[in-house]
Amino acid sequence: MSQSELAPLDPAKGVWDEHELTRRKFLEITFWSVTSVVTVGLLGAGSRFIAGNSFEPSTTSWVTLGPVAELTAGEVHRVNYSFKAKDAWRMVEQKGALYTFSDDAGATYTVLDGTCTHLGCIVQWQGGDNNYQCPCHQAVFTREGKVVSGPPPRPLRKLDAKIQDGILMAQI
Amino acid sequence: MSKVGRWIDERTGLGGPVRSFLNYAVPGYVHKNALYMLGGLTLIIFALQAFTGILLAFFYDPSTEGAYNSVDFITYTLPLGWLIRGIHHYGASAMVILTALHMLRTYFFSAYKKPREINWLTGVLLLFLTLAFGFTGYLLPWDQKGYWATNVGTRIAGSVPLIGDALMQLMRGGANLGQATLTRFFATHVLLLPATLALLIAVHIFQLRYHGMSPAITEKGKKEGGKFVPFFPYWVVNDAIAGLGMLAILIFLSATQRAPLEFPADPASSNFVPRPEWYFLFYYQMLKYFPGGLEPVATVLIPLFIFGSMVLLPFIDKGEERRPWKKPVTTIAAVFYIVVIVVFTALAL
Ligand code: HEM
């Protein structure tokens, strides 16, 4: 079959081995099948490998935000937290900032994640305007985190909070 | 051929191919028109980026703890660090500009038409890969700018309906920005993208040689089409001179304005306003016009439409006409995009 596709060799050099060539089609099909299977396998394993544990849900943990005595009721406070956490394969000091306020004289606190629900810029509390404003696309949120204007699709995320021995804690 | 040349040729067989590559006949309308130098200049800047990038990798530390300090060290302490990082930093912008200009040249000269479709399609991929270089490189110093721009950038991917979350987590290597993100951006920037880009450039340039340059579009150019000069040294010298000029500009910029480095990345800072690199600003600006539920229009539909129309262009615009002033549809479309990009960029500045 495929002999015809092969240009004749220079007679001084030799001739195609006709006997071997009868197996040509078989070898071709086998070669391409095995190569395809191995390629697909490598690409599949490679993709799985690259995905790694990207899809693992981020672990939650309780972080301390500070003594309630310092968090005057009625006002909005910006609190930083920091805790030891695993980042991929290393232990790091995980940091972040939250907003918190109490409307019942310090009995309970509302804790809001300042991450804008639009594209993740950090919103800023504007005491004068009594709202949070996002510097990125000018979104405005109420003190309680509801969207007033701008592109964000959802209110600011509210975190579970508790007071333990006079210390405000939140679950991030 | 010199004795040494002959010795090498007898052992490698490279003499013939190299000679025919260098002696390639370049038509007069190409050799005499500076616009045709843009592709070669893009190639030169890519080579410069590869060179300076390899050098930077000797000192860069791809860890969230060490990245910032290593870049600070390169920029302010290391002998000639300012130069190598400077060229790489400003060169990135130059590469985006040159790639875009080169694309406009081939677009307005209808160089994408049959039989050069693959030439154009590899070009489209090269453009997007060049932008991917910019996006991944920006994060590597792990400073405020890169950290927050990547935070926002990956979240834009996250707002794609249905697959957004998965996409964002794949880009980040997890739910949040962290070491996994930096490592995969680093691997993409220094291994995956350069290898892919180099391969695509090889295909791109082979296509070019196989088809020859697309025909001249002016009467004057057509007249010059019958006269040829060898690629080397005529065309090469033009590009080399332009390349030297570009290198001089990059060195000048590096010397007068050190490549920027902001404060170290701080996930707890609330007063840092994320801004992408200037060539993404128009897109960032556009997002403002699609609030809430309309967001996927800006994050999915428009990019898909632009990419799709670029891919389909050579299969839709199949007529013989190549003169942009006789092809109002393609010309107006391009002018529209250019105006939008310029205006949006200006608004975001
Ligand atoms: C890394 C990026 C790129 C490199 C290194 C590169 C390199 C080159 C070179 C050296 C040429 C010949 C000289 C010239 O026409 O200027 C060329 C031609 C061409 N390029 Fe590119 N290019 C790149 C990106 C692109 C992009 C983004 C497009 C379009 C989407 C594109 C489309 C074309 C076409 C259609 C031609 C043929 C021109 C003709 O026949 O007249 N290239 N490229």
Ligand code: FES
């Ligand atoms: S990120 Fe806050 S409005 Fe866009």
